[in-house]
Amino acid sequence: MGGAVRVRVTLERVSHRFFPGTPRETVALEGVDLELAPGEFLALVGCTGSGKTTLLRHLNAQLRPTAGRVRWDGKALPADAVRRRVALAEQFPEDALFADTVAEDVAFGPRNLGLSAPQVADRVRRALARVGLGEEHARRSPFALSGGERRRAALAGVLAMEPELVCLDEPTAGLDWRGCGEVLELLARLNREEGVGVVLVTHRMEEALRFAHRVALLRSGRLVLAGDPETVLARPDLLRRCGLEVPPVVRVQELLIRRGLALASPALDAAAAAQRILRALEVG
Numbered sequence: 001m002g003g004a005v006r007v008r009v010t011l012e013r014v015s016h017r018f019f020p021g022t023p024r025e026t027v028a029l030e031g032v033d034l035e036l037a038p039g040e041f042l043a044l045v046g047c048t049g050s051g052k053t054t055l056l057r058h059l060n061a062q063l064r065p066t067a068g069r070v071r072w073d074g075k076a077l078p079a080d081a082v083r084r085r086v087a088l089a090e091q092f093p094e095d096a097l098f099a100d101t102v103a104e105d106v107a108f109g110p111r112n113l114g115l116s117a118p119q120v121a122d123r124v125r126r127a128l129a130r131v132g133l134g135e136e137h138a139r140r141s142p143f144a145l146s147g148g149e150r151r152r153a154a155l156a157g158v159l160a161m162e163p164e165l166v167c168l169d170e171p172t173a174g175l176d177w178r179g180c181g182e183v184l185e186l187l188a189r190l191n192r193e194e195g196v197g198v199v200l201v202t203h204r205m206e207e208a209l210r211f212a213h214r215v216a217l218l219r220s221g222r223l224v225l226a227g228d229p230e231t232v233l234a235r236p237d238l239l240r241r242c243g244l245e246v247p248p249v250v251r252v253q254e255l256l257i258r259r260g261l262a263l264a265s266p267a268l269d270a271a272a273a274a275q276r277i278l279r280a281l282e283v284g
């Protein structure tokens with residue numbers, strides 16, 4: 001699937017105001033410029049209320065900018081055309097599971113695309129395999145699954161639409177560490193092996209830095225930084241000002257630098273960090 005077409009999404013000076021011109025007016029996004037390259041894995045981070053969900057909803061045209069514009073491969077598109085290419089997994093997507101079996105639930109989207117029964121069955125099988133669920137899960141009620149399995153079943157329903165870009169709103173929220181790992185690994189695999197673009201909304205810096213190619217940082221509706229994980233890791237001060245937690249391994253290196261240790265930029269991987277610290281201590 002390496003040669004498949006993947007969409008490029010461009011946000012130009014995008015602003016979004018809820019209830020404009022009323023006392024309840026809220027500026028959720030302000031002048032956001034951001035381009036998502038085809039097949040990119042982007043993490044969108046920021047604290048609660050920073051505009052992550054609002055931005056995500058612009059990517060699949062669920063919301064339209066109140067100023068500025070969004071382009072898909074350089075074009076304005078109607079919402080239904082966008083949604084065939086860009087899928088959005090809302091927060092706690094498993095709350096919307098409704099069918100008697102997991103397979104039926106996953107089949108819902110592809111069936112609505114007007115695919116034939118064998119095509120739908122094929123999509124369901126593939127989507128469940130992508131999220132690591134097998135035949136034995138497919139036949140069960142969604143409610144008979146564990147929390148992590150239920151989340152993955154819901155994500156299978158989104159992936160069964162075979163989008164070019166999948167946008168996920170806090171897909172690890174409320175899962176234990178194992179559940180989080182499974183979800184993040186499946187997104188990484190989907191991106192690496194099938195070239196599907198991923199936008200991951202999270203407030204956990206560690207997830208963003210470990211899995212994304214690029215991290216976009218939102219604060220009060222403004223994009224304050226977008227760069228590769230190395231670039232973002234080098235700005236722990238900015239992360240804190242955005243209300244984000246700096247991973248402990250980065251914090252240790254930051255404090256050592258402040259105390260005069262000649263470290264280059266911090267590493268996220270603990271072993272790599274230890275190695276850099278050792279080298280710097282041995283030299284000094």
Ligand SMILES: Nc1ncnc2c1ncn2[C@@H]1O[C@H](COP(=O)(O)OP(=O)(O)O)[C@@H](O)[C@H]1O
Nearest residue numbers: 018026028046047048049050051052053054055
């Ligand atoms: N449907 C809505 N109606 C009114 N205000 C909203 C709505 N959705 C979000 N907001 C406001 O927009 C701002 C950004 O919210 P949101 O995009 O949900 O942030 P995040 O996902 O980062 O927590 C917040 O001030 C929030 O209260």
Ligand SMILES: [Mg+2]
Nearest residue numbers: 052053054169
């Ligand atoms: Mg949100």
